Each structure stands twice: as structure tokens, then as C-alpha cells.
Amino acid sequence: xxxLPTEIEATIxxxxxxxxxxxxxxxxxxxxxxxxxxxxxIIQATETQYLDSRxxxxxxxxxxxxxxxxxPGTQMTMNTFxxxxxxxxxxxxxxxxxxxxxxxRKEPDTPMMTVYLEEEYxxxxxxxxxxxxxxxxxxxxxxxxxSTNVADMVVQIALNEQTLRExxxxxxxxVAVAEEIADTIESELGVExxxxxxxxxxxxxxxSYRDLLQLVEQLxxxxxxxxxxxxxxxxxxxxxxxxxxxxxxxxxxxxxxxLDIEGVDATRTTCNNIHEIKSELGIEAAREAIIEExxxxxxxxxxxxxxxxxxxxxxxIMTNEGTIESIGRHGISGSKDSVLARxxxxxxxSHLLDAAVHGEVDELDGVTENVIVGKPIKLGTGDVNLRMxxxxxxxxxxxxxxxxxxxDTEPDRVSETAD
Numbered sequence: 001x002x003x004l005p006t007e008i009e010a011t012i013x014x015x016x017x018x019x020x021x022x023x024x025x026x027x028x029x030x031x032x033x034x035x036x037x038x039x040x041x042i043i044q045a046t047e048t049q050y051l052d053s054r055x056x057x058x059x060x061x062x063x064x065x066x067x068x069x070x071x072p073g074t075q076m077t078m079n080t081f082x083x084x085x086x087x088x089x090x091x092x093x094x095x096x097x098x099x100x101x102x103x104x105r106k107e108p109d110t111p112m113m114t115v116y117l118e119e120e121y122x123x124x125x126x127x128x129x130x131x132x133x134x135x136x137x138x139x140x141x142x143x144x145x146x147s148t149n150v151a152d153m154v155v156q157i158a159l160n161e162q163t164l165r166e167x168x169x170x171x172x173x174x175v176a177v178a179e180e181i182a183d184t185i186e187s188e189l190g191v192e193x194x195x196x197x198x199x200x201x202x203x204x205x206x207x208s209y210r211d212l213l214q215l216v217e218q219l220x221x222x223x224x225x226x227x228x229x230x231x232x233x234x235x236x237x238x239x240x241x242x243x244x245x246x247x248x249x250x251x252x253x254x255x256x257x258x259l260d261i262e263g264v265d266a267t268r269t270t271c272n273n274i275h276e277i278k279s280e281l282g283i284e285a286a287r288e289a290i291i292e293e294x295x296x297x298x299x300x301x302x303x304x305x306x307x308x309x310x311x312x313x314x315x316x317i318m319t320n321e322g323t324i325e326s327i328g329r330h331g332i333s334g335s336k337d338s339v340l341a342r343x344x345x346x347x348x349x350s351h352l353l354d355a356a357v358h359g360e361v362d363e364l365d366g367v368t369e370n371v372i373v374g375k376p377i378k379l380g381t382g383d384v385n386l387r388m389x390x391x392x393x394x395x396x397x398x399x400x401x402x403x404x405x406x407x408d409t410e411p412d413r414v415s416e417t418a419d
Contacts, residue, residue, distance in 0.1 A: 004029055008039045015047045060379045063367065065310035069294075072303040073098060089234055089249050091272070097297045101274070101290060104318065104326035108272050111253035113230075116268035122245035126169070128235055131263040132248060133167045136233040138225040143167070143181070144198070146219065148212060154203035155215055157181075161198060167225060174198060181224055188222050189215060229254040256280045274324060283319050290315040290324075338362050340369035 004026065012025050025046060029039055055061055076095040092100065092109045100108055115135065121127040140146060144159040159181070164174040171177050175197060182193040182200050193202040204211035230252040238247050250258075255276040259266045271277065272293060278286035294311045298304060317332060318325050325331040333345040339362045343351040355362075364370055367377045376382040 004039075005036060007036050008043075011040055011043050015043060017047055017050055021046065021050060058380050058383050060367065060377075061313060065313045068306055068310045069314065072298060072301075072306055075303065076301050089232075089251055093297060093300050098294065101294055101297070102314070102318075102327045104274065104324045104331065106275055108253075110251075111229075111271070111273050113248075113250040113253050113255065113258060113271040114269065115233075115248035115250065115258060116265040117246060117248070118263055118265050119242075121263040122242070122247075122265075125235075125246060127263065128246040128248070129166075130169055131261060132233045132235055133169070133225060134261045134263075135230050135248065135250060135258060136226045137223045137228050137230055137252075138167055140181075140219055140222060140224065143224065146216060148216060149201075150209065150212070152203070153207045153209075153212055154201045155212065155219065157200040159198040159200070164198070184222065184224055185219065189218055191215065227252075227254045227257050278324055283322055283324075286324055287315045287319045290318060336366070338364070338366050338369045340364075340372050341366050344368050344372060 008029060009026075012022055015022070017025070025043060029042065034042070073095060076098065089112060090110060091097075091112050096109065115131070116122070117128055117131060121131055140157065143163055144157055147156045147158075148154075149156055159174070159178050161174045164171075164177045168174075168177045178195060178198050178200065182195045185191065185200065185202065186193050189202070191202045191204070193200055202215070204215060230250045232251040234249045236247055236249065237244055240247075253271045253273050253276060255269075255271045255273065256279070258264055258269060259280065270289070274286050274289045274293070277289045291308065291311050294314070295304075295306075295308060298306050314327070318327065325335075327333065329342075329346040334342060336342050339351060339355040339360050343355075354360075362369055364373065364375065365378065367379065370377045
């Protein structure tokens, strides 16, 4: 890498490019041996493309974004698709997923996580399975057989040694695991257990058939290992930027707990619940998640020609207060300053009645309210006024020849002003 000449640095600094693009120009030109003339051409081409990509003043960006996302939305299917080729896990896709995102639902219909692993765990299947059993909820029915002895009024559990060794790979003695399971039963159900080897039995304090059945039902609900909300984990070997590695896909989500598990790469692990991301990583991460999830949903449907800046605008509006707001009457549309804009969206009579009771005043600043009252909207040419400057006006003699249109000395007769 070489240091750029002063002339090239001066040319870059003289542009209207933002800091990020200037930094990219510096690094790109430093990596390549270019002359001052070639560098000037590259810089000019970059600036031209940047200026062409900027929004024109008074352009209705909100309306354009709504059209750009809404029209492809009419082409989306209502089906649930498999996620990223993982046939074992169904995840909501298509229009229902898009609605979930813009409504900022607290819980997705099909919560899931994509868990990336640290290097030593990502390359070794056995080490990856250690993380799997730390995440996937382990219930009693997965560990052995349950039977009820009505004569003695006890619940009998026969644990499977192979399953215990598989799910507790770091514990050498299965009997020690059985003791741990017996302790968990005692603490969760408040009963006294008797353990012999891999067998555990317990019963109600007083002989009661109803209490016995209730204990069995409660026993089935206990999570002995893993995260209760995660019912299943699928492990797959995939090609990534780091080469081939094992990646975990989960049914169910508990983002904060997963990030704390040893072996999980917290810098890449993600979930499809934007509220969990916001609570664990902050509002900026939630904004990125909204953009990423929306773009992925559209791409899944073959609608990837939607410009990402429209999705960025939606994400910005949903998160700019520091919380995640839905786009609807309970969120952004319902909290607008304009009475008419709120009334035009939903529950018209209620909004107008409340505004009348509280004496609200509508300043008619937005698009919707101006359309309702028949005034020009304050966007585009609607925000520009032309006024005649009477002092600068001159009388034109009918016999005077027409002025040369190419003559720049013609005095301005009309001044253009913008509010």
C-alpha cells in the first residue's frame, strides 16, 4: 500500500462525497498504482454517480417508498416456505412475514434463530453437538421411559444410558447425570425421589390417583437441559466466507440466552424476532435486522429489484424514536400530528371526535391532509411559489424586435422563491 500524492488527496477532499465514500476512494487508490490523471477520472466518475443517486429536493420519498414496496407486495404469495433450504424447519415467508415485520409483532408466528459457532466448534461435529444440547430443550420423554405403578402409587423412570451419554457429553458417569435429574425433579415438583442407578421413582405424599397423574403431567413439562423455548435444533454443514462450517437452525427463539452459551459466535448469530434483537443489541441492530429481514423476504419471492433505500427509510421511521413502532393506527400512522391524516387512515369518527373534544388544530403540513382539503401539497412544484417583481417589470414596445433568446443580458422579470 502506497501513500497518495498530495494532488490526489486534494482532489478527493474537494468533492461532495460523504466521509465513507472518501475513505473507500483512499483505500482503493492506495491499493492500485494510478497516475494523477487516472485518479482524477476515477474520482470524478465516483462523484458523478453519487450526485446522480441523490434524491432531488422536495421529492416525495415516502410516497415513492410506499409504492416501491407495496406494488411487489401484491405479487407475493400467502404460503409458508422452507427457510434457506432447511427442509426440516418451516418459517413464515412471503406476505405474512412482511406484514409481521411492518406490524412489529412481539412474537413471530414461527420464531427461529441462526446460530453460528466459534472456530473450534464450527469445524468439529462432536463439539458442535455439545452446543446443540446446550440449546435444545431436553424433556423427560427424550431421556427414557415413564411408567405409573398404581398399586404402589409411584411414578417410575427408566433412563436410557446411551441418551444420557449423548446429551451430557462432558459427563463421564451417567449415574451422576441421573442424580442431577432426580435433584431437578425434587426442586420442580416438591416431591422426594428415590434413585437406584439409572432408575428414579417418586410419588404423591398422600395416596391419590389424581395426584399421581398430575405429577406425570408436570414431569413432562420440566426442561432438564437446554432452553425451554427452543424445541428443536437442526445442524447443517454449509459453505460460508470462512469456508465449510457447521451452522445451527432452531425452532423457537431465546436470543439472549443463546449468546451466553460457550462456543456460540455472538458476532454473527441472529434471530427473526426484531424485539429480541433490540433488547439484547440495541435499536441500531434492530434497524439493521428490519432491513435484512425485509430484503430477504422480498428476495425469497424473486422481488429483489426493490431498492434497499426504500426499506432503509421504513426501518428508519420505525426505529427513530429509540423504540420499534409498527406502521399502523397503533404506531406511526396513529401518532401523526395531523388530525386529518390520522382520521384518513382508520377509525375516522373516533379521531375527529377526540380532536374536537380536545380542541386540536391541524396545520395542514403533510400530504394527506392537503389532498383532503383540496390544497396543493408542499412537495415538488407545490412547494415553490412564483411572484412578479413589479419594480423589475418593463414595458415592451410592440414595434421592438423580439430579444435574442441566447442573449444572457435579458433582465430577470420573474423571481423564483421557495418557501
